[in-house]
Amino acid sequence: MRVIIRKTYEEISVEAAALVRSRIEKKPNLVLGLATGSSPLGLYKNLIDMNRKKLLSFKKVRTFNLDEYYGLKGDHPQSYRYFMDANLFNHIDIDRTRTMVPDGTAKNWEEFCLWYEEQIKKAGGIDLQVLGIGSDGHIGFNEPGSSLASRTRLIALDAQTIEDNSRFFEDRNQVPRFAITMGVGTILEAKEIILIANGKKKAGVVAQAIEGPVTSLVSASALQMHPKVTYFLDKEAASELKRIDYYKLVEEAEGSLGKEIF
Numbered sequence: 001m002r003v004i005i006r007k008t009y010e011e012i013s014v015e016a017a018a019l020v021r022s023r024i025e026k027k028p029n030l031v032l033g034l035a036t037g038s039s040p041l042g043l044y045k046n047l048i049d050m051n052r053k054k055l056l057s058f059k060k061v062r063t064f065n066l067d068e069y070y071g072l073k074g075d076h077p078q079s080y081r082y083f084m085d086a087n088l089f090n091h092i093d094i095d096r097t098r099t100m101v102p103d104g105t106a107k108n109w110e111e112f113c114l115w116y117e118e119q120i121k122k123a124g125g126i127d128l129q130v131l132g133i134g135s136d137g138h139i140g141f142n143e144p145g146s147s148l149a150s151r152t153r154l155i156a157l158d159a160q161t162i163e164d165n166s167r168f169f170e171d172r173n174q175v176p177r178f179a180i181t182m183g184v185g186t187i188l189e190a191k192e193i194i195l196i197a198n199g200k201k202k203a204g205v206v207a208q209a210i211e212g213p214v215t216s217l218v219s220a221s222a223l224q225m226h227p228k229v230t231y232f233l234d235k236e237a238a239s240e241l242k243r244i245d246y247y248k249l250v251e252e253a254e255g256s257l258g259k260e261i262f
């Protein structure tokens with residue numbers, strides 16, 4: 001586990017983008033798992049910038065998004081398909097047919113979820129998964145209590161999540177009650193994972209996820225069982241961590257070795 005802590009959100013966004021860039025440079029046909037929410041927006045801005053400056057190409061990259069609201073069409077401004085198009089895909093040289101977001105209108109959602117998992121497998125699995133974290137510790141939409149072995153499925157959203165996400169809708173009643181999300185087990189199969197968190201509001205849950213016990217009550221704590229995770233945290237999101245000195249020491253060691261240490 002690597003924990004990168006910087007003063008500002010801008011700094012962690014730059015560093016997260018540098019990591020994503022290095023992985024695409026190494027493997028131009030990288031299979032990238034993507035997240036929505038405000039946390040990865042800075043990362044996406046930096047990737048768009050790199051693409052504009054022709055420092056990085058997404059032509060061969062494939063993407064799979066973590067989740068989608070159930071009941072929203074892709075052209076709904078609050079759908080995650082719309083979010084991804086508006087905040088990343090429309091601004092980079094990616095082939096849109098290589099971008100996958102769960103279908104929030106799938107009538108037979110059980111069949112759809114199996115199909116989505118199958119597509120990930122067919123693509124060779126996710127090489128690098130980008131994550132944010134919900135204020136209740138969810139990754140994707142894996143609400144507290146999600147099995148740590150869960151797969152892509154329909155999930156009922158927690159009241160806290162509905163509350164958190166109501167700021168994007170006209171009123172709380174418009175927030176969908178269900179979503180389709182990759183499971184915790186699906187996410188853990190990614191070969192590498194990065195998690196971005198910023199702001200004081202995330203400090204408690206970030207500490208639980210990184211330094212607390214592994215529990216289905218904090219889905220992100222399951223990442224402790226993954227061998228290759230990097231957390232990008234701003235100072236505020238890191239403020240309740242107990243082992244900051246050690247994380248700094250590891251970073252210094254990485255500097256002197258010229259290599260990432262997980």
Ligand code: GLP
Nearest residue numbers: 035037038039132133134140141
């Ligand atoms: C949503 C998404 C998550 C995201 C979370 C946090 O619930 N399903 O993938 O991590 O929100 O959002 P934010 O980054 O805006 O705090």
